[in-house]
Amino acid sequence: MTKSDLIQALAEQMNLPVKDAKSIVDTIIGTMVDALAEGRGVELRGFGSFQVREYEGYTGRNPKTGEQIKVAPKKLPFFKVGKDLRDRINSEQ
Structure with a gap:
């Protein structure tokens, strides 16, 4: 949708x-x-909740060159499904 x-x-x-x-x-x-x-956070009862999670920086690798790169700390939205929605999805299998 x-x-x-x-x-x-x-x-x-x-x-x-x-x-x-x-x-x-x-x-x-x-x-x-x-x-x-x-x-x-944003909570929609019966649907789920949205939160902002903070992730620390880390040292990663460029997959093409293998070169080490620093990945900066970041914040990302995270969705956690609500019980009603999870139950409805699982009952329709």
Whole structure:
């Protein structure tokens, strides 16, 4: 499912113009991105949670040349699936 698919589904289910549905989806995603950028987590009960994890720097290798390179510390978003979603996915096998 893409963002456009989500907008279309919202518009159809809520009888909204696509323009309004797009605004709603953009607001929700934008608010989540802002929270993560500030280092806060986002929890959607029944779906899962998003957190920012910090990773330390390390010495890696360039796979082509074998040369050692320093990899800088970084922060990355991490998604942890919620129990309801995990159970639903596993029951549909």
